[in-house]
Amino acid sequence: MKISILGGGGFLGRKIAAKLAKDGTLGGKPIAELTLFDVVDPPKPEAPFPVNAIGGDVVNLPDSAIPAGTSVVFHLAAVVSAQAEADYDLGRRVNIRGTDAVIDRCRALGTRPRVVFTSSVASFSADQNSILPDNTRQIPGNSYGAQKAAAELFLADASRRGFLDVVSLRLPTVIVRPGRPNKAASSFFSAIVREPLLGLDTELPVGDDFAVWVCSPRRAVNWLMHAASMDTSKMGLDRSIDPPGISTTVAHLLQALEQVSPGASRHVKRVADETIAAIVSTWPPAFEALHARTLGFSAHEPVLEVVRAFIEDDLAATKADRGIAV
Amino acid sequence: MKISILGGGGFLGRKIAAKLAKDGTLGGKPIAELTLFDVVDPPKPEAPFPVNAIGGDVVNLPDSAIPAGTSVVFHLAAVVSAQAEADYDLGRRVNIRGTDAVIDRCRALGTRPRVVFTSSVASFSADQNSILPDNTRQIPGNSYGAQKAAAELFLADASRRGFLDVVSLRLPTVIVRPGRPNKAASSFFSAIVREPLLGLDTELPVGDDFAVWVCSPRRAVNWLMHAASMDTSKMGLDRSIDPPGISTTVAHLLQALEQVSPGASRHVKRVADETIAAIVSTWPPAFEALHARTLGFSAHEPVLEVVRAFIEDDLAATKADRGIAV
Numbered sequence: 001m002k003i004s005i006l007g008g009g010g011f012l013g014r015k016i017a018a019k020l021a022k023d024g025t026l027g028g029k030p031i032a033e034l035t036l037f038d039v040v041d042p043p044k045p046e047a048p049f050p051v052n053a054i055g056g057d058v059v060n061l062p063d064s065a066i067p068a069g070t071s072v073v074f075h076l077a078a079v080v081s082a083q084a085e086a087d088y089d090l091g092r093r094v095n096i097r098g099t100d101a102v103i104d105r106c107r108a109l110g111t112r113p114r115v116v117f118t119s120s121v122a123s124f125s126a127d128q129n130s131i132l133p134d135n136t137r138q139i140p141g142n143s144y145g146a147q148k149a150a151a152e153l154f155l156a157d158a159s160r161r162g163f164l165d166v167v168s169l170r171l172p173t174v175i176v177r178p179g180r181p182n183k184a185a186s187s188f189f190s191a192i193v194r195e196p197l198l199g200l201d202t203e204l205p206v207g208d209d210f211a212v213w214v215c216s217p218r219r220a221v222n223w224l225m226h227a228a229s230m231d232t233s234k235m236g237l238d239r240s241i242d243p244p245g246i247s248t249t250v251a252h253l254l255q256a257l258e259q260v261s262p263g264a265s266r267h268v269k270r271v272a273d274e275t276i277a278a279i280v281s282t283w284p285p286a287f288e289a290l291h292a293r294t295l296g297f298s299a300h301e302p303v304l305e306v307v308r309a310f311i312e313d314d315l316a317a318t319k320a321d322r323g324i325a326v
Numbered sequence: 327m328k329i330s331i332l333g334g335g336g337f338l339g340r341k342i343a344a345k346l347a348k349d350g351t352l353g354g355k356p357i358a359e360l361t362l363f364d365v366v367d368p369p370k371p372e373a374p375f376p377v378n379a380i381g382g383d384v385v386n387l388p389d390s391a392i393p394a395g396t397s398v399v400f401h402l403a404a405v406v407s408a409q410a411e412a413d414y415d416l417g418r419r420v421n422i423r424g425t426d427a428v429i430d431r432c433r434a435l436g437t438r439p440r441v442v443f444t445s446s447v448a449s450f451s452a453d454q455n456s457i458l459p460d461n462t463r464q465i466p467g468n469s470y471g472a473q474k475a476a477a478e479l480f481l482a483d484a485s486r487r488g489f490l491d492v493v494s495l496r497l498p499t500v501i502v503r504p505g506r507p508n509k510a511a512s513s514f515f516s517a518i519v520r521e522p523l524l525g526l527d528t529e530l531p532v533g534d535d536f537a538v539w540v541c542s543p544r545r546a547v548n549w550l551m552h553a554a555s556m557d558t559s560k561m562g563l564d565r566s567i568d569p570p571g572i573s574t575t576v577a578h579l580l581q582a583l584e585q586v587s588p589g590a591s592r593h594v595k596r597v598a599d600e601t602i603a604a605i606v607s608t609w610p611p612a613f614e615a616l617h618a619r620t621l622g623f624s625a626h627e628p629v630l631e632v633v634r635a636f637i638e639d640d641l642a643a644t645k646a647d648r649g650i651a652v
Binding site for chain 2: 088092096100125135136137138139140141142143146147149150153154156157160161237238282
């Protein structure tokens with residue numbers, strides 16, 4: 001099978017590429033070719049199959065980004081939350097026109113590829129005391145969330161029309177992200193674990209009791225692989241899934257950090273940021289996520305394991321990347 | 327105040343223009359100027375204020391379609407359901423890119439005009455036994471509905487950002503439409519009343535027990551006027567309204583027709599149409615519509631009055647239009 005990852009140079013894109021390269025298969029089928037597409041040529045993993053790396057604009061998607069014969073497309077290409085809030089035109093262009101370009105390319109292929117789309121918890125709004133059932137309406141409190149919810153609609157419609165076969169995963173806030181702080185409003189949820197483990201100070205823009213719906217990179221990759229290979233024949237018109245993340249709090253995250261690295265949480269400085277708080281405080285802190293379980297999406301590990309997994313999987317590379325002595 | 331009607335040459339657009347021309351005011355404020363925009367120059371009503379009629383492409387919206395100083399925009403410009411289903415590219419272009427153009431023009435004005443957007447019951451899917459609460463998720467079973475639901479998201483986001491101030495009305499199937507059958511999948515719901523009253527045969531593509539959520543043109547215009555002048559300050563992020571239509575059946579409609587014009591229902595020929603049935607059978611037949619009532623949207627009149635109103639308001643003009651002797 002041929003697989004494409006749009007946004008293949010990003011955090012999750014690279015994790016998926018590495019996993020596919022390691023396994024050599026997806027859903028039990030051997031991988032014949034992997035294409036990675038991003039704004040600039042994405043890094044290629046060592047793999048037992050050919051890997052193409054292509055740079056370009058997702059809105060003017062080159063045919064080579066989704067070659068003829070592709071059966072799975074991971075569509076992760078996006079402008080993230082705080083950036084889409086700061087630049088309305090850019091968010092609309094990449095998150096909507098880019099998704100249209102993906103639909104058009106899949107339609108042109110005529111072979112109805114599986115598309116795994118990363119939507120977001122940011123497409124919902126709710127207060128800090130909410131637990132959202134699967135049938136909750138998406139009433140986004142930010143442009144990123146509105147664009148993700150609309151892209152879900154377009155992809156589900158394209159799926160119904162037979163252009164493609166989509167599974168949209170509304171990912172929780174993924175922690176702990178490696179690398180550097182980014183323009184996602186949720187960036188600090190990773191930073192408050194990652195930066196202290198690097199020996200660096202970091203700012204916490206919300207209160208310690210702030211509740212958040214999270215998942216680990218390991219779990220996100222596991223869900224994305226499942227979405228790429230699961231049976232969709234019984235999904236009907238509803239192609240969007242709230243996967244079973246975990247609801248945690250800043251205090252609980254810092255407690256896990258302390259348990260793994262005593263004293264590390266002293267690097268977390270409380271500096272209120274109204275702009276960031278305004279965005280993330282509309283994101284629901286918990287979901288029932290029942291439908292996902294019946295569809296075979298795996299349960300989440302505890303927060304302590306999330307912190308340990310970052311150390312195992314990403315701490316050394318993050319240090320090297322940022323020029324910090326190991 | 328200056329008012330624009332995009333889709334001002336269409337059925338509802340002309341009704342709104344006529345009502346504004348007759349009243350000379352909207353929400354108690356005198357109207358200074360009315361601009362009608364459509365694919366071809368819309369007809370101008372006789373009015374106590376200047377009326378501009380402009381033809382063009384909504385995607386390349388001329389600034390003159392929403393002049394500087396406009397405080398209310400009725401955005402009715404759309405590709406209808408069966409047409410959007412038959413021509414995916416056209417539907418996406420007009421229903422999505424067209425809405426983006428409206429957002430961009432309002433944003434450029436900088437005066438946050440009220441935008442009244444006509445969304446649709448077609449953005450939901452449900453079986454014939456459903457009664458939908460206000461918080462129901464939109465899971466569209468047709469491209470038109472998907473595009474309308476996405477446009478609601480974009481307009482609500484633009485509203486949140488302060489580009490405009492939207493109220494989206496998810497209109498029921500509007501009956502009885504004057505003129506000729508059109509490309510809306512719901513066209514037959516009007517045709518089974520209108521055509522018999524013209525002495526013409528018409529085809530019924532669904533069973534007599536088929537249930538449908540409808541409103542009259544009079545009620546739709548009344549709701550649209552209310553949406554244009556109501557206080558939106560307490561609406562928050564949710565800018566979409568399910569107005570209080572009525573749930574009726576084909577049999578009930580034909581009974582009302584018979585009561586008004588005995589023998590007329592003999593013109594209705596049962597000819598099953600799977601394509602039309604497939605689209606309309608995913609549209610919910612009933613809504614609770616509680617939120618709309620608290621926001622002051624008026625209750626609906628009985629079906630018998632809907633048939634009588636067509637005769638009073640539109641039958642003569644429809645006969646003249648179609649060259650049928652009065």
